[in-house]
Amino acid sequence: MASLETASPALDTLRRVFGYDSFRGEQEAIIDHVAGGGDALVLMPTGGGKSLCYQIPALVRPGVGIVVSPLIALMQDQVDALNTLGVRAGFLNSTQDFEERRLTEAMFQAGELDLLYLAPERLRVPATLELLDRGRISLFAIDEAHCVAQWGHDFRPDYLGLSQLHERWPDVPRIALTATATEATHAEIANRLNLGEARHFVASFDRPNIQYRIVSKADPKRQLLDLLRNEHTGDAGIVYCLSRASVEKTAEFLVANGIPAVPYHAGLDARTRAENQSRFLREDGLIVVATIAFGMGIDKPDVRFVAHLDLPKSVEGYYQETGRAGRDGLPSTAWLAYGLQDVVQQRKMIETSEGDDAHRRRQSTHLDAMLALCETVTCRRVQLLNYFGQRGEPCGNCDTCLTPPESWDGTVAAQKLLSTIFRLQKERRQKFGAGQVIDILLGRKTAKVIQHDHDTLTVFGIGEELSEAGWRGVVRQLLAQGLLAVEGDYGTLVLTDASASVLRKERTVLMRREQEKAATSKAAKPKKAAVDLPAEAVPVFEKLRAWRGAAAKEQGVPAYVIFHDATLREIATALPKTLADLGRINGVGENKLAKYGQQVLDALEG
Structure with a gap:
């Protein structure tokens, strides 16, 4: 490993700011390419470290990195997380008053920001384009780039206008990133964002820490309750339902059975939605029951399960939604209850949907692929990877591998x-x-x-x-x-x-073959978050979580903004005695060491 003296600017930034010793997968190649001024199209699974692929080049290159992000509700948390690392980040969106916007704009023009987050619709406003002309831009990062795919599950019309970035600023490198794209969507992103000359980086879509399980639907709310009580007590998770009514009823059912849960769907007023999303990000062990309106851009690393009570419309949607589990790399569950009525309902929805025959045929093709995943007697992970044009071997960590069906x-x-x-x-x-x-x-x-x-x-x-x-x-x-x-x-x-x-x-x-009642296999149960910690480290880990929770509440930020669970687990195992020891733990960069180091050592002593 290179010494700090000989490390590249990118590697030095990774260590100093983010607290990690080495890059993962293709991160280094992507970062070097973009930092050198090249355009890139990056397909990388959720939890694979996509954000570093534009954050580090923005810190290494002169100027301000402009990040196009689809959800303004999450910009504050993204900026808070960067500020905690000592990165100068800001955002411009409709939640700010005039004075807040004016201050951010002034900081941008003065070169006092490293990263500036914008929603795609802001780039249609002439005043925003004129503002960007007055500053120095290091790169454009287009996050959640699959939103440009017109028949995709998360289509955002404003993304279609992002091709103008290259026309207006031809010398500024662009990096488009997504966690979900078939070969067709991949080609559509490149075409619509004018990334024909970009270098393409396609990482493996495999998420080995996620255990995929699909069960026959009997009494789905009761089946969900069994899952939560038997395997995910006290865990944070997301439950997806097709309708708003089902979201409300399921959330009420969980609360009535002593499990903290909140609803999230487009029919709720904006304030309630924002409050429920904020609670989910900030509280440990809260479950959000939602339509697919929820989830894109959610950075919460410790979501231990994603459950579907209705059949997703496509494998892309299913993969995107289940990918919100286990971003920290720890064991997590993707669970789906699926039955006859789901198929009838989805077929009927396609038959009555708006759009031409070609659109309905596309929807039918998506549904057929989802049904094939549900009905397969072979490894679900292999089937998923095949769908995205990648090869895989039987994983040993899905229901069809653990309990092979007949x-x-x-x-x-x-x-x-x-x-x-x-x-x-x-x-x-x-x-x-x-x-x-x-x-x-x-x-x-x-x-x-x-x-x-x-x-x-x-x-x-x-x-x-x-x-x-x-x-x-x-x-x-x-x-x-x-x-x-x-x-x-x-x-x-x-x-x-x-x-x-x-x-x-x-x-x-x-x-x-239908199982009259799905047997609960011990082998099919995911490991609990603390299972691979030494027994003596578990109480230390819980003590550190309690400290982190109190600090996060005091600062009004999500707990993971301070430290991820994986970092706390490493601290609990290593038991550092000095600030220098603590600084060698993954995820403890210079700024966090200065801000929280003594508090962590005090918590370990207490």
Whole structure:
């Protein structure tokens, strides 16, 4: 390792400001390229250290780094975190009054800032462009660059105007960064941001510390409660729901069961949203229940789980959302409860969505990939990486690796179910949802079955070899494989062109076997945050967390702005006796050592 005397300016900055001894992965190559004046397009997973890829070049190059960030609600925390490191950072957005904006603008023009954060919409304002003309710009960083993808899950129209940066400031290097992009989205970012000449850096999308688990939906709120009580007591986490109503009900359910939780969705007033987001960032062990309106740009490193109570619309969305877990590299869980109604609902939403046929086809392709991930009998991580054009080996840390599911030949079951729908559709000119079809197969003489004389059909009662849950699994998997479709407001089941090949016995249908009740495997449980600490270090770690919590409350900043859990764990294990010893711990840079060093030593002595 290079000595401090011979270290490059970038490595020296990493050690002195951020407190780390060495770069990870491609960070050094990216930083050297941008610091040298080159444009870059960076695809790197959440938690991979993307922010350092523009922060360090901004500190090394003369001038001010301009960071385009999509969420003004998080700029204050991002700036607070940098200021704590001794980095001169500021932002301009609509939350400031005139005097605050004027002061920040004056600091920018005087060269008294290292980094200035702006929302993309501010760059449409002529006054902002004129302000930037009056200062010296070291680089432009375009964070969350996938927001430029027009049919993406986080599309922001204002990102389309960012191509003007190169036209107006051709000599200023640009770095665009995202944690989520298929090959098509990757190409779209390069095209729309005019980054054709940029060097592309694509890191592995693998997040080995995240354990991916997908369960059959039974009573999802109760299943979630079991997960939290058995595996994530006292942990911070995010629960995603599709609708605002579901968000509210789930948050109320958790609170009623003694688990601290707050809702977050676009229907809440701005003040409540901001307050709930602030509480989530600042408090330990709080859960936020949210629609996908929440999460982009969230820097909280100690989110121990992300749970989905509804099926995400795409693998990109799922990967982006689950990636908010375990940014600190510690064991975390990505858990999804998924059922038949999810598939019916998503298919119906696509059918009735705005946009042309090409748009609906894109949505269907996204959903098909998500269903394939849910139904796979192979490693989920391999399937995820394949989706993003990367290769992987079975991980040993997802549910299909830890408890391999059985696959079975469901051809006969598929023929029975499709035959029932055929007879209803062709013989009776009727269409029904899954519930009625399953009642017919199970030979149930319900009021609705008797009313429509369905007990006289030749298929009545021919499916007693499977339970209701088993048949719902068959319906779900036929929908996932395109052998069945839903239509209309009531989600009625109809045959597809592909159904005929099954009915004619020309196609074999393999299925994932439904588990009547998912067994809780000890092997499938993630490690708790403190599990790999020596026993004697655990109380020291908790003492340091208590000190950090009090200091964060006093300063009005999130606890992780002071030190990450990983740094506290290293301190608890190493037990430094002097400031010099403490300065050798990862994450303790010069400014933090000066500001908090003695307090940490006092906490260790106390």
